[in-house]
Amino acid sequence: MKVIYILSILLFSVQSFAQAPKTKSNAFNPDIGINMLFLDQHSKRDKSGDGMKLQEAELQFSSDVDAYFTAKALFSVAEENGSYGIEPEETYVETISVPYVTLRLGKSKMPLGKHNQLHSHAFPFINAPLINTTILGEEGLNETGIGVSTLSPLPWFSEITLDYTQGDNADLFNSGKKSDKAVIGRFKNLWDLSDSTTLELGFSGAKGKNSDHLDTNLYGADLTLKWRPIDGGKYHSFEWGNEFLEKDRKGAANGKLSGLVSFLKYQMAQRWYAQYRYDYLGLNKSKSINASKRHTALVAFVPSEFSSVRLQYETINDGQVEDESRVSLQLNISIGAHPAHAY
Amino acid sequence: MNRLYKIYSLILVSVFCLNAHAKLNVMTTTTNLKSVVESIGGDKVHVESFCKGTQDPHYIEAKPSYTLKAAKADLLVSIGLDLEIGWLPLIIRGARNPKLRAGNVGSFVTGEYIDTLEKPKAGISRAEGDVHPEGNPHFMLDPQNALVVAEKLKEKLKIMDPENSDQYESNFKKFEDQLKAKLVNWEKRVKAGKKVITYHKTLTYFYHRFGIKNVSLLEPKPGVPPSASHILDVMKNAKDEGVKLVLVENYFDPTVANRVARDVDGLKVDIVPVSVGGEPNITNLFDLYERLVSSVEER
Numbered sequence: 001m002k003v004i005y006i007l008s009i010l011l012f013s014v015q016s017f018a019q020a021p022k023t024k025s026n027a028f029n030p031d032i033g034i035n036m037l038f039l040d041q042h043s044k045r046d047k048s049g050d051g052m053k054l055q056e057a058e059l060q061f062s063s064d065v066d067a068y069f070t071a072k073a074l075f076s077v078a079e080e081n082g083s084y085g086i087e088p089e090e091t092y093v094e095t096i097s098v099p100y101v102t103l104r105l106g107k108s109k110m111p112l113g114k115h116n117q118l119h120s121h122a123f124p125f126i127n128a129p130l131i132n133t134t135i136l137g138e139e140g141l142n143e144t145g146i147g148v149s150t151l152s153p154l155p156w157f158s159e160i161t162l163d164y165t166q167g168d169n170a171d172l173f174n175s176g177k178k179s180d181k182a183v184i185g186r187f188k189n190l191w192d193l194s195d196s197t198t199l200e201l202g203f204s205g206a207k208g209k210n211s212d213h214l215d216t217n218l219y220g221a222d223l224t225l226k227w228r229p230i231d232g233g234k235y236h237s238f239e240w241g242n243e244f245l246e247k248d249r250k251g252a253a254n255g256k257l258s259g260l261v262s263f264l265k266y267q268m269a270q271r272w273y274a275q276y277r278y279d280y281l282g283l284n285k286s287k288s289i290n291a292s293k294r295h296t297a298l299v300a301f302v303p304s305e306f307s308s309v310r311l312q313y314e315t316i317n318d319g320q321v322e323d324e325s326r327v328s329l330q331l332n333i334s335i336g337a338h339p340a341h342a343y
Numbered sequence: 344m345n346r347l348y349k350i351y352s353l354i355l356v357s358v359f360c361l362n363a364h365a366k367l368n369v370m371t372t373t374t375n376l377k378s379v380v381e382s383i384g385g386d387k388v389h390v391e392s393f394c395k396g397t398q399d400p401h402y403i404e405a406k407p408s409y410t411l412k413a414a415k416a417d418l419l420v421s422i423g424l425d426l427e428i429g430w431l432p433l434i435i436r437g438a439r440n441p442k443l444r445a446g447n448v449g450s451f452v453t454g455e456y457i458d459t460l461e462k463p464k465a466g467i468s469r470a471e472g473d474v475h476p477e478g479n480p481h482f483m484l485d486p487q488n489a490l491v492v493a494e495k496l497k498e499k500l501k502i503m504d505p506e507n508s509d510q511y512e513s514n515f516k517k518f519e520d521q522l523k524a525k526l527v528n529w530e531k532r533v534k535a536g537k538k539v540i541t542y543h544k545t546l547t548y549f550y551h552r553f554g555i556k557n558v559s560l561l562e563p564k565p566g567v568p569p570s571a572s573h574i575l576d577v578m579k580n581a582k583d584e585g586v587k588l589v590l591v592e593n594y595f596d597p598t599v600a601n602r603v604a605r606d607v608d609g610l611k612v613d614i615v616p617v618s619v620g621g622e623p624n625i626t627n628l629f630d631l632y633e634r635l636v637s638s639v640e641e642r
Contacts, residue, residue, distance in 0.1 A: 094436075096441060096444060097441045098439070098441070099439060099440060099441055100439050101439060102436070102439055150439070151410070151411065151414055151437075151438075151439065156408075156411075157407040157408050157410060157411050159407070159437075164347070188407075190406075190407040190408065191408075192406065192408045195395065198406060198407075198408070200407075228404065230395050230397050230398060231397050232594075232596070233398060233399075233594075234399060234402065234594060234595070234596075235596060270568055270596075271568070303567075304469075304473070304566060304567075305429070306469060335469075339432070339433075340405060340428075340429050340430050340432065340433045342405075342433065343404050343405050343406055343407055343433075
């Protein structure tokens, strides 16, 4: 009922700016793209994920629906517990004819920090930060609902996004009562420090009811510095990214957990990158959970925008007798239409 | 939750304000297009370019600050032909300014009016490198194409801002006369059949207009950096054909070109701008064409 209310406000307020072009019949086919991630992994301690495998394949379809909406569907194919499955990672529509705001309806990655919104093929490293996998889950925070985003009236780039969702995340929300919803929000700011340098500062939060019928609150902050010179920008650049995430899940014994990640990505030459990442999980001194620290180093060869080969080494100190260490080699390719990645 | 819906609807319904503005706010994707808009629009338009004169327009990043500029634009002038496909759609989406979407009133895709060169034959694939399915997008480097774009732009501005139609007409006439006169001079100075080597296929249209023969490309395929064996092939070609000039577009690394020139007698390297603003004293298209002509003319 409430969704119909929103939609009718939308449609009655919209002016159509479209002029229809003349095209052939199959010109309306969606843009199709496929990403494939192949992995060869060797671990010291936990060898269950080792060996050569298809890490993930992503099938992306996108197209304008009509004068009012554009649609995107991304299906992820991956192995879980010995068998392959295909899951809708993101399936949503966005408004295109409403000025000033974007409404997004469907299932999508939530705007909680920066990394949570990335698809696997766009991860800066072969795996996700510890704060993301531990606090939000292996699939990240992915919910179904309605989101609205708009540029704020501030004189710099400042975007506010608010999502009203069903709250299905198994650990964080999922209270069992369908009337319990989860709300997620992000306030993203970006400044051009110069023609070659940008600074992004974001604040995120989420709130919903968990299976103990109590509140789960999430707080996040992110800071990113990027540099690419105007002259010779093809050959050198760097990115320094930082994220902080805290969960406060009431009702669970170790419901309070927080951590951070900081990484540096340096472009050494047109097709070569050197990267380092530091993860820390367990900023709240918990007596029963050990803090985890991870160092990751990565070298990437990127022959074109559509392929890359990455070699990664990580060591994890999680308070166990033996530290975990892992070497991974990944081939990351894409074919077909490939929408640009967000900045 | 009810209050949230009321706030949502209030925002949606109240944002539709028509703003009266003195100048048309125009954004272009390249500085070459910006130069045309400046010439035809004059003081009736405010124009900025996303891409700078030293940047390769294929690969710039869709910075959110560009989104802010697009949000305020009345008109977006782009090349099309998939040149900006890696970043422009993101900017338009983030701007939430539906006028600017392709096919709508605020979108002017100049490539649609041009007879492109180097249209690939059937069965195009990325194995051939970074190829454009609809032809080479660097058409602004032929002064005649700049004239075509200027005329279509004049018509577009007249529709968007009919009050200033006369001004746009007279600006166009001035631009046309100036360009035609300079073209006569440029054509006299460039020797048809002159042989050159270039890094990337950016200058195809310039060569086509002035009858210059591009003997070799330093890139084995578009977007692929030169390999050792390919460089040897290029050197051999340069010697066999008696090439005296290597042109490297200013967003590429000239190291390879310099290496080739060291090994071939009489071969000179010139790092050339291919966009307005690519060098400090290139302030408009006439300056740019003049710079390219003086690079290839025999002196």
